[in-house]
Structure formats: C-alpha cells, structure tokens
Amino acid sequence: MQNAKTIVIKIGSNVLTQASGLPDLNRMQHLVQQIMRLTEAGKKVVLVSSGAVAFGRQAISLPEKLNPVFKKQIWASTGQIRLINQYQGLFGELNQPIAQILVTKEDFRDRKHFLNMKNCIEALLSQGILPVINENDTVTITELMFTDNDELASLTAAMINADTLMLLTNVDGIYTGNPAEPGSELIEKVVASMPEVSSYISATKSSFGRGGMLTKYAMAKKSADLGIQVIIANGKNDGVLESFLRKELRCTWFEPKREKHAPKKWLAHGTHYYKGEIFINAGAKSSLTSSVIRSLLPIGITKIEGEFSKGDILLIRDENGEKIGLGRAEYSSKSAEEKIGQKKQKALIHYDYLYLFDHE
Numbered sequence: 001m002q003n004a005k006t007i008v009i010k011i012g013s014n015v016l017t018q019a020s021g022l023p024d025l026n027r028m029q030h031l032v033q034q035i036m037r038l039t040e041a042g043k044k045v046v047l048v049s050s051g052a053v054a055f056g057r058q059a060i061s062l063p064e065k066l067n068p069v070f071k072k073q074i075w076a077s078t079g080q081i082r083l084i085n086q087y088q089g090l091f092g093e094l095n096q097p098i099a100q101i102l103v104t105k106e107d108f109r110d111r112k113h114f115l116n117m118k119n120c121i122e123a124l125l126s127q128g129i130l131p132v133i134n135e136n137d138t139v140t141i142t143e144l145m146f147t148d149n150d151e152l153a154s155l156t157a158a159m160i161n162a163d164t165l166m167l168l169t170n171v172d173g174i175y176t177g178n179p180a181e182p183g184s185e186l187i188e189k190v191v192a193s194m195p196e197v198s199s200y201i202s203a204t205k206s207s208f209g210r211g212g213m214l215t216k217y218a219m220a221k222k223s224a225d226l227g228i229q230v231i232i233a234n235g236k237n238d239g240v241l242e243s244f245l246r247k248e249l250r251c252t253w254f255e256p257k258r259e260k261h262a263p264k265k266w267l268a269h270g271t272h273y274y275k276g277e278i279f280i281n282a283g284a285k286s287s288l289t290s291s292v293i294r295s296l297l298p299i300g301i302t303k304i305e306g307e308f309s310k311g312d313i314l315l316i317r318d319e320n321g322e323k324i325g326l327g328r329a330e331y332s333s334k335s336a337e338e339k340i341g342q343k344k345q346k347a348l349i350h351y352d353y354l355y356l357f358d359h360e
C-alpha cells in the first residue's frame with residue numbers, strides 16, 4: 001500500500017444501515033471519528049456517501065403499489081436531508097465543517113460544470129471543509145443515473161487528482177467466490193497483469209446496494225489504470241481507517257499504474273459522456289496509435305456525427321466504426337465540418353486531450 005495525501009472515501013448504503021434496514025447511527029459515528037483520524041494525520045478527505053434512499057425508506061412509509069420511480073424520488077429527497085443532518089451533527093461535534101454536493105452525470109459530461117465542480121471541491125478542501133457528495137437522485141432517473149456511487153466516487157477521484165480511492169462496503173474486499181461460502185478467500189492484491197478477477201464475482205448485492213461487487217471491481221480497475229491506488233475494505237469493521245493509516249488493513253488493494261496526465265483522467269471516464277463521434281481514416285488511426293505523440297488533424301477525419309462545442313468530449317472511431325479513444329474538441333462541430341479532409345488545419349483533438357483505449 002502506498003502513502004495517501006488526497007483520499008476519496010465512498011461509503012455504501014449497507015454500511016450505514018443495520019440488517020433491519022434502520023440507519024446504523026453508531027456505525028456512522030464511528031466512521032466519522034475514523035475520518036477525523038485521517039484529517040488529523042494531514043490527509044485531505046472527500047466523502048462520497050450513499051444512504052439517502054435507505055434513510056428515507058426508514059422514515060417515510062409509502063404504498064406498495066406506488067410507482068417505483070416516485071418511491072425512489074420521495075425517499076431520496078426526504079432521506080438526503082436526514083443523512084446530511086446526521087453527518088453535520090456528528091462532524092460538528094468534532095468541529096469539522098462539512099459541505100453537501102449533489103451531482104448528476106451531466107455535471108461530468110459538460111466541461112464547464114466539471115470544472116466548476118472541481119474548483120468548488122478544491123476550494124472547500126483548501127479551507128478545511130469536508131465535502132460530502134451524493135448523486136442528486138431526485139432528477140436522475142434511468143439512463144441519467146450513475147451506475148452507482150462507486151462510479152461517482154471513481155469519477156470524483158479522477159477529477160480532483162486524488163491518489164487514493166477507498167470503497168467501503170460490507171465485506172473485506174473481493175473474494176475468490178461468494179464471501180458467505182466457506183472456502184472463499186480474500187484477494188489481497190490486484191495487479192495489472194492478473195487474469196480477470198471479475199469471474200469470481202457473483203451478481204449478489206447487499207440488501208441496500210445498487211451496483212454490486214462487479215461494478216465496484218470495474219470502477220476500481222479503471223481508477224488503478226489511471227494511477228490511483230484503490231482499496232475495497234469493510235466499513236463495518238471497527239478502526240478501519242486507523243488500520244489503513246498503520247498499513248495493516250485487511251482489504252483488496254489495487255496496485256496503481258503510472259499516473260496519467262489530469263485531462264486524460266477526465267477523458268478516460270468519458271465513454272458515456274461524449275457529445276459527438278469522429279470517424280477517421282486508416283492513416284490517421286495508425287498515426288494516433290503509433291508511439292509518436294500526435295494530435296488528430298482534420299485531414300484524417302472522414303465523418304462527424306452529433307453537434308458539439310469547444311471543450312466537449314468526442315468519441316473517435318475508425319473506418320469500421322470500432323471505438324479507438326476519446327478526445328476533447330478544440331472547436332465546434334460547425335467549424336470541424338468545414339475543415340473535414342483538409343490539409344494544414346488546426347488539430348480537432350490535441351494530444352494532451354487524447355485518450356486511447358487500451359485494447360487498440
């Protein structure tokens with residue numbers, strides 16, 4: 001395990017709830033105290049906390065037959081106040097100011113929203129205020145939703161250049177089988193060269209979780225690829241963060257790859273966030289994928305789909321439509337259309353804002 005300076009800690013719903021579904025306030029208090037151990041040790045901490053729906057469900061009973069979307073909206077909107085009030089009270093007792101940030105996927109798609117959010121979190125951290133982030137569940141329905149808060153935490157870690165992402169759940173990490181079954185063993189370390197660990201993971205979810213261990217693994221792997229060390233650990237264990245500080249934590253640790261340049265981290269998460277699609281010819285493809293550093297020039301572009309503005313994320317496809325990578329537009333789709341196939345035009349995607357997929 002490596003030393004941490006800036007840590008994004010994600011707490012799953014099930015960590016904050018008892019088996020009965022009631023909020024586990026003792027656990028929450030303990031975790032708040034644990035987080036304070038980290039801040040006292042000089043670490044910057046951003047908290048991504050689930051629990052709004054669970055807290056709402058516990059307080060508001062709704063008719064069984066009510067539309068599930070309305071149920072979620074009612075529980076999330078009523079539960080989020082309870083959740084944040086609880087944090088406010090617990091951190092307040094320890095003189096730690098907190099801030100609430102509710103976000104949607106759209107905030108990561110739009111470069112301006114993204115930068116506003118990033119600047120806000122950095123400003124809060126610089127003033128010693130601890131940001132508590134959750135998805136804005138009342139406006140994000142179906143395709144607008146993050147897969148779960150593991151995705152949100154992973155995006156946040158990339159956005160603020162955190163060196164460590166910690167996903168706290170109700171098991172010690174990833175096991176070689178269902179953790180409830182005897183014979184399953186904890187995988188303590190995941191390195192890039194390891195064969196797919198995902199085959200061990202079953203679709204079982206904890207009672208109040210959304211995504212399951214499979215998305216947790218996918219997000220952890222993606223973050224590690226970007227140079228962030230990831231820890232999946234048991235938030236129900238006492239002293240979990242103190243053990244982390246002492247480097248004695250029982251967990252699954254993902255070894256980080258070499259760190260990527262910050263804009264590339266933003267792009268790496270852009271698979272679902274692009275505004276336009278750029279088709280390129282074979283020459284441009286071999287140029288981009290060669291070991292030489294090259295930007296994407298209009299001469300290699302054969303087709304443009306979608307409308308985009310300067311700063312938006314673009315998906316790059318080859319002549320067969322295969323996805324090659326993502327990039328940031330240097331100008332709008334309107335200007336790009338005018339330059340297609342032409343020589344001596346300004347690059348549509350600059351190398352610093354180009355992220356190529358690994359398998360290509």
Ligand SMILES: Nc1ncnc2c1ncn2[C@@H]1O[C@H](COP(=O)(O)OP(=O)(O)O)[C@@H](O)[C@H]1O
Nearest residue numbers: 012169174175177200201202205206209212213
């Ligand atoms: N191989 C595995 N190792 C660990 N947990 C697993 C595995 N396969 C499935 N799981 C399940 O994943 C659950 C954690 O994921 P999830 O319910 O999404 O948690 P959270 O709400 O904390 O995000 C565990 O409680 C466990 O039942």
Ligand SMILES: N[C@@H](CCC(=O)OP(=O)(O)O)C(=O)O
Nearest residue numbers: 013050051052053148149210
């Ligand atoms: N935003 C939702 C959390 C959804 C979610 O991802 O839950 P979990 O799988 O427990 O992290 C809430 O606060 O209830």
